[in-house]
Amino acid sequence: MPSRTRILLGLIGAFLLMLAALFVAVYHVIPWMSMRYPEVFFDPKTVMRSVFLLAVGSVAIAFALAYLVCRVFLISPLERLSATVHNLTGRDYGSRMHVPRNDELAQLANALNDMVTRLSDYRHSEHTLEVYRRELIASVSHDLRTPLAMARGYIEALRDGVLPEGMTTDQCLELVEDKINRLSALIDDLFLLSRWESRRYPMSPVLVESSEMLRNILAGLVQDCEVRGVSLEADIPDVAHKVYVDVSAMERVVVNLITNALRYVSEGDKIMVSLKNRLDGVEIVVEDTGPGIPEDILSHIFERYYSHKPKEVSTHAGVKTASTSRGEKTLDGSLATYGTGLGLAIVKEIVQAHGGQVYAANRPLGGSRFVIVIPRRFRSSRLVKARGGAQHGTAS
Secondary structure, three states, rough: OOOHHHHHHHHHHHHHHHHHHHHHHHHHHHHHHHOHHHHHHHHHHHHHHHHEEEEEEEEHHOOOOOOOHHHHHHHHHHHHHHHHHHHOOOOOOOOOOOOOOOHHHHHHHHHHHHHHHHHHHHHHHHHHHHHHHHHHHHHHHHHHHHHHHHHHHHHHHHHHOOOOOOOOOOOOOHHHHHHHHHHHHHHHHHHHHHHHOOOOOOOOEEEEEEEEEEEHHHHHHHHHHHHHHEEEEEEOOOOEEEEHHHHHHHHHHHHHHHHHHHOOOOOOEEEEEEEEEEEEEEEEEEOOOOOOOOOOOHHHOOOOOOOOOOOOOOOOOOOEEEEOOOOOEOOOEEEOOOOOOHHHHHHHHHHOOOEEEEEEEEEOOHHHHHHEEEOOOOOOOOOOOOOOOOOOOEOO
C-alpha cells in the first residue's frame, strides 16, 4: 500500500475516533454521570466544562494517533534516509537503507541503495585505476629510460671515438637508430592503445572475404619467421564467411599475435594459423610449439605490461640482434623477440571493438593457443566511419 494512502487512512481513522469519543461523551457518558451524580451535573456550567474537557481529550488522543501514524510510516523512514545520505557525504559507502514495505519510500530507498552501490563500485574502480596509472607511469618511464640511456651511451662512444670491440661506426649508428625506433614505436603503441580504450579510434569496417584477408596478412610475415628459423603454417579454407572488419585493425591483431609467438619460440619451432567458419562468424586460431604460458599469467595475459620474460633470445645463422619496439630487430632488419608489453592489450581492444572475443590457452602438446572470434555482423558501439560504401548488416 502506498505511504500516502497509509497516512491518509491513519488521519481519517484518528478523526473518526475523535468524533466517536465526542459522541459517546455527549450522548452516553455525560447523561449517565448526571443521573448518577445529579448534585454535580445539575449546574449547566459544570456540564459544559465536562464536555469541553472530553472534547480536548479526544482531540489530544486523535493528534497522538496521527503523530504515531506519521512517525511510523513517514518520519522514521525519512530520518533513516537522511542518515544514509549524510553518510555518503563522508564517503561511507557501506550504509544501506531497508524499508520492509512496498511503497514509494521503499522504492526511494532501493533507488538510493542502487546509487550507493554504483558509487562504491566507481570508487573502487577509481582506486584501481589510480594504482594502474602509477604502475603504467613506472613501466613507461622504465621502457623510455632504458633505450634512451643505451642510445646516449652509443652516441657518447661515437663522440669520444671509443667504440665497443668489434663494432663499426655504422653498426653503432644502426643500434642508436634501433633504440630510437623502439621509443617511437612504444609511444605509437601507447597512443594507439589509449585511443582504442577511450573509443576514439575511427573504425572503417568493410565487407571482406575472411580467408583472402588472412592470406594477405600472413604473406607479409613469412620472411620474418624464416629469418628466425621458425616455420609459419596456415590452414585456411578456400572459401570462408565474409565479415565486416576494419582490415588494417585486423592486420594489427594477427601481426601482434605472431610477433608475440616469435618472442618465445626457438629455432625449429612452428607457428600455426588456422581459420574456421562458425555459425555466427569466423574463428582465427594462432598456435605455436613454444614453451606455453604459465598458468598464473593466463588470466592476466591481455593486460598492459603483463608478460613473462623469455628464457633466452634465440638467433638464426649467428645474426646479432638489437631491441626494437615490437621485438628484437636483427641488424638485417628482420623481426625477432622483444616486445613492449602492449601488443596483446591492443589485440583485446581491437577484437572487442568488432564485437568479438579473444582468449588464450595452452596446447595439450605444449605451446600457446590464441583464439579470436569475429562475428559476421558488426556489433561495435563505436562511432563508425563507413568506407567504400559498406553497409552494416549480416555478411553472407
